[in-house]
Amino acid sequence: MKPVDLLILGNVNVDLILGPLAQWPAEGTETLVPDMAWRVGGNAGNAALACAGLGTNALTVSTVGNDLPGQWLRGQLPPEQTRWLPSPEPTSTTAAFTHPSGERTFITHLGHLRTLNWPQARPHLPPARVVLVAGAFLTPTLRAAYPAMLQHFRQLGTEVAVDFGWPDGGFTPELREEVRGWLPFVHHLLINELEAQHLAERPDSSAAAQSLAPLLPPDGTVVIKQGARGVTAQRGGQMYTQPAPPVTLIDTVGAGDTWNAAYLHALLQGKSLPDALVDAVRVASTAISTHPRRFVLL
Template sequence: MDHQNTAPPSLAIIGDVAVDLVLGPVDGWPAIGTETIMRRSELRAGGSGGNTALAMRHLGAPCRLLSQVGADTFGGWLAGEFSGVDAQLGVAQAATTVSTGVIHTCGERTFFTTKGHLEEQSWAQIRPLVGAAPAPGSIALLTGAFLLPKMREAYGQVIGDLADLGYQIAIDTGWPPEGWTPAIRAATLGWLSRCDHILLNEIEVTGLAEADDLDTALRRLTPLLRPEAVLVAKTGAKGAVAHYGGARFAAAAPQVEVFDTIGAGDSFNAGYLAARLSGLGIQDALAGGCRAASAIINHFPRRAIAPGQLADLVAPAHAGRN
């Protein structure tokens, strides 16, 4: 009997995990030497890769998380935060990266982030954890490129290896701390030209394209990509837009009052990719991503969201393929 592989397509997340301490709100900025009492706080797993994996858990969608933690107490705690996720986390010989996010009453955020273990993570350490894609249509999501300098050096090989293993490639680069220099722009466009799902936010798209507005930026970038690639721009509270095959798609985000928007884009990524893996088209996937992001950031603390609690957010009223 011919036993064919009946496993469904799945998501592998390869990127950054870190410890997030979220505090706030604060009005203005305290003077040096003073003490400010915050009304709310949460210590939780973070990083773009970590946020996306946890969002997939909230949505009841399976995924694999391939990353590292630091060789300290925080590293052990961080690894334990991914129960219910198929997390394969190596240990880097460095302190765990910690990011403190201070939420301002105006809605803006200030981050203080240590270098830590993210600077030690390399493709040579992650590659042995990555197997062949379990089914056609499986997706590998790359996150945190500009926070992982050793991984970033090998990104061309990373993308090539994952394609050889049968994965579609999704990427969320984040914003480069040094800005969109000519060298950074050239390297990033080289990566994106080989990917299938490009998941950037609005200011990343306009910055990369050297454009003043989003529509101009999308028109400039689309011809540089693979014909079958989907270019998504996350537009915050407005929702998201995408270009694919010469067509433009858009979805509005549900309006919610939130204290903490950290990880909204990562939550969108989870909703969008979970929808695509289930066979839904671009329009439905954009809508699913917007619903997932709005629902997840509407919860504080995030750790209170039960696995699968938000599973009904990805499926649309009618499933369609684009």
């Protein structure tokens, strides 16, 4: 198989985005919203879209159902940059509700994501400089094989980036122990502020980054995405911050996944960590403030 710069492995699904929704409707009632979009979603799917827009030498591997949403999904990503694995389950769909504050609420049916597994995926993975493992808590069968999978990438010398998302049920003590067991294999931990605080059991991003960074390899980087406030990152005992520019929000769904793609794209182009943070914030800011979305620097 032809090597790639970036391999994306994880959850690609259909997103139905509705909003803005100011208040959750009472049972038995109906609420109208002015906006609707039907598009590729999931941590991995959003990153794949951004990579296609940025021109990254990337390949995305995920399952898909054999149904009408699955047929639509197959046609949304460049075929030369996507490897679809068949699933007997219906294609996963997420209903994403936007709110006037810019925050979002997600309701997901796992569908085909439940069947993505390591024995199925492994023969289809080309050599890569970096692998982005995305959406652990939405790919439960693959997640069970994370220890073996991460060891596999270490043996290949492939850098691992992880964005696991928010777990259904929150961060229990058992889940924290599981995730911390992954971190010695992770070169780029790419998580949002709430995830970082709950995983590290720390009250703010700086404290969370300082707590999590020693669990990564010595050259590992913890990146904590803070929405409109930008990002905080820590590598080698040094803290970095990058504010976000003020923009008019149009659609924030997938902003963090777009950030991941732009950050890894910049690093793969040989840019320094500070420059990669700048590029990623600018690309994500452009994406959430344009319609149709643009994945270019402001």
